[in-house]
Amino acid sequence: MQFGDLWPSIRISLLTEQKYGALVNNFAHKETVLNNLGALKAKDFVSEAQNVISLLQTQNNLDTSEKMTVDEASLNLVGEKNNAEQTQATNLLSSLSNSKLTCFTFSRGDISRFPQSRSDCFGLLEYYLMDVASLLPVLALDVQHGHSVLDLCAAPGGKTLALLQTENCQHLAANDLSTSRSSRLHRVLHSYVPRDQRTEQKVQVTSWDGRLWGDMEASTYDRVLVDVPCTTDRHSLLEEENNIFHRIRTKQRQMLPLRQAELLVAGLRAVRPGGEVVYSTCSLSQLQNECVVERAVELAASDYGVHVKTQDLSCFREVFKNTFNFFQDCRVGELVIPHLTANFGPMFFCKLLRIK
Ligand code: SAM
Numbered sequence: 001m002q003f004g005d006l007w008p009s010i011r012i013s014l015l016t017e018q019k020y021g022a023l024v025n026n027f028a029h030k031e032t033v034l035n036n037l038g039a040l041k042a043k044d045f046v047s048e049a050q051n052v053i054s055l056l057q058t059q060n061n062l063d064t065s066e067k068m069t070v071d072e073a074s075l076n077l078v079g080e081k082n083n084a085e086q087t088q089a090t091n092l093l094s095s096l097s098n099s100k101l102t103c104f105t106f107s108r109g110d111i112s113r114f115p116q117s118r119s120d121c122f123g124l125l126e127y128y129l130m131d132v133a134s135l136l137p138v139l140a141l142d143v144q145h146g147h148s149v150l151d152l153c154a155a156p157g158g159k160t161l162a163l164l165q166t167e168n169c170q171h172l173a174a175n176d177l178s179t180s181r182s183s184r185l186h187r188v189l190h191s192y193v194p195r196d197q198r199t200e201q202k203v204q205v206t207s208w209d210g211r212l213w214g215d216m217e218a219s220t221y222d223r224v225l226v227d228v229p230c231t232t233d234r235h236s237l238l239e240e241e242n243n244i245f246h247r248i249r250t251k252q253r254q255m256l257p258l259r260q261a262e263l264l265v266a267g268l269r270a271v272r273p274g275g276e277v278v279y280s281t282c283s284l285s286q287l288q289n290e291c292v293v294e295r296a297v298e299l300a301a302s303d304y305g306v307h308v309k310t311q312d313l314s315c316f317r318e319v320f321k322n323t324f325n326f327f328q329d330c331r332v333g334e335l336v337i338p339h340l341t342a343n344f345g346p347m348f349f350c351k352l353l354r355i356k
Contacts, residue, residue: 002284002285002286003284003327003337006327006337009339009340010284010337010338010339012340013337013338013339013340013343014233014234014237014338015237015238016340016343017111017343018131018234018338018343018344019105019106019111019131019342019343019344020113020114020129020130020131020132021042021045021103021104021105021114021129021130021131021132021135021344022037022042022103022104022105022114022117022127022128022129023101023102023103023127023128023129023130023132023135023158023161023162023165024037024044024102024103024104024126024127024165025120025124025125025126025127025128025165025192026100026102026165026167027122027124027165027192027193027194027197028120028122028124028125028126028127028192029120029121029122029126030102032120032121032126033120033126033127034102036126037104037114037127040104040106040112040114041106041112042104042105042106042112042114043104043105043106043107044102044103044104045103045104045105045132045320045322045323046099046101046102046103046135046139047102048322048323049096049319049320049323050096050097050099052318052319052322053093053096053097053319054097085312088311088312088353089312089314089315091142092140092142092313092315093315093319095142095144096139096142096319099139099166100165100166100167100168101135101138101139101162101165101166103132103135104127105132105323108322108323108341108342109341111343114127114129116129117129122194124191124192124193124194125191125192128158128161128188128192130158131282131344131345131347132323132344133324133336133344133345133346133347134158134159134162134282134347135159135162136316136320136324136334136336136347136349137159137225137227137278137280137347137349138159138162138163138166138225138278139316140278140313140316140349140351141163141223141225141276141278141351142223142276143163143166143168143169143222143223144168144222145168146168146170147168147169147170147221147222147223148169148170148171148172148173148220148221148222148223149163149169149171149172149173149221149222149223149224149225150172150173150175150213150217150220150221150223150224150225150267150270150271151163151172151173151174151175151224151225151227152175152210152213152224152225152226152227152263152266152267152270153175153176153177153210153226153227153228153229153263154174154175154176154182154185154205154225154227155176155178155181155182155184155185156181156184156185156188157174157184157185157188157189158188159225159227160172160174160185160188160189160203161188161189161192161193163225164193164197164198164203169202170202171201171202171203171204172202172203172204173204173206173221174203174204174205174206175205175206175207175208175210175213176207176210177207177208177209177210178207179207182205182206182207185205186205189203189205210226210263210266210267211259211262211263211266212266213266213267213269213270214265214266214268214269214270214304215269216270217270218269218270219269219270219271219272219273220270220271220272221270221271221272221275222271222272222275222276223271223275223276223277223278224267224268224270224271224275224276224277224278225267225277225278225280226263226264226266226267226277226278226279226280227280227281228259228260228263228264228279228280228281228288228292229256229259229260230256230260230281230282230283230285230288231244231245231253231256231283231285231288232244232282232283233282233283233284233285233346234282234338234345234346235282244256256288257287257288257291257292257295260281260288260292261292261295261296261299264277264279264292264293264296265296265299265300265303265304265306267279268296268297268300268306268308268352268354269300269304269306271354272354273354273355273356274353274354275353275354276311276351276352276353276354277308277351277352277354278349278350278351278352279292279293279296279333279349279350279351279352280347280348280349280350281347281348282345282346282347282348283346283348284335284337284346284348288348289330289333289335289348289350290330290331290332290333290350293310293332293333293350293352294331294332297310297352305356306354306356307354307355307356308352308353308354308355309352309353309355310332310333310350310351310352311350311351311352311353313333313334313349313350313351314334316334317334323342323344324336324342324344324345325337325338325339325341325342325344325345330348332350333348333349333350333351334348334349334350335347335348336348
């Protein structure tokens with residue numbers, strides 16, 4: 001009902017093998033990694049997005065015979081927006097242009113697979129295979145140099161690793177309630193990050209209930225990622241074991257939106273005024289996506305006096321359209337929907353700015 005005519009295409013894509021990309025480990029011997037991945041005829045989708053931004057600059061140059069700044073180019077991407085929205089998009093695209101993330105994917109329709117990652121001469125794995133739609137929440141978080149960052153539900157650690165790859169985090173707190181999943185996070189850090197980059201001062205792994213974070217460290221972080229537990233739609237469709245749609249887990253499933261909203265409220269309380277939070281799920285469900293964001297915004301204001309504003313991310317649809325398929329009708333946030341030619345996602349992400 002939610003997707004109407006789009007559903008048959010989404011359904012068949014969910015039932016078909018998911019596409020992976022390779023997030024390059026910037027801490028490994030990068031030149032070798034880039035050569036190896038380049039030889040596979042895969043392309044870095046982040047730099048392709050950066051090309052889209054500069055192409056726009058060039059096009060505008062021809063029109064106006066003047067050098068167009070990234071700021072002005074972004075205005076072309078955001079279309080009819082008010083001043084505040086234009087400034088947001090401008091800032092976001094400008095930092096996207098400088099992103100250090102490198103992530104290879106095969107082009108649309110190419111279903112080749114990447115070989116397993118190998119260790120480089122320093123013993124670090126060369127790349128991390130992931131559904132690269134997972135990088136969009138990290139890119140949307142827009143971590144700037146020197147930021148302190150909280151990753152509230154971090155395990156097994158794909159997004160934590162991507163946050164570290166930005167090389168902008170002064171301090172990263174990576175938390176996950178599950179101790180067994182946290183040990184996977186530890187393993188990822190050991191395999192990809194050199195010892196001197198994962199000292200206690202730089203990366204701290206904890207296993208608290210994230211819902212308590214608003215009381216534990218209020219108004220502290222510059223950026224908070226809230227990548228909540230959800231129905232993991234693609235996984236749930238194909239895996240029988242411990243399936244969240246199983247009858248014995250009905251209660252737990254029904255409680256998910258409440259739990260997600262509590263986690264998001266905790267994240268909104270943990271970020272400093274002026275700081276930003278990204279909420280994300282790998283579900284298609286409006287109840288776990290837009291509805292949770294809207295509810296958490298109300299709760300944060302009424303119960304804690306924390307006021308936030310959702311941010312416009314529609315420029316992502318334009319910049320990343322060669323790689324991902326986006327749903328066009330989210331009330332807030334953006335949703336990557338699976339498609340046979342670009343079988344990533346689902347991935348919903350929404351950015352919120354804490355005003356006070
Ligand atoms: N961000 C991770 C990544 O990119 O690899 C994936 C996170 S997964 C979608 C959601 C995680 O939330 C699970 O690992 C789960 O253990 C954790 N979780 C569930 N309830 C939690 C809570 N109350 N506090 C913190 N983490 C929680």
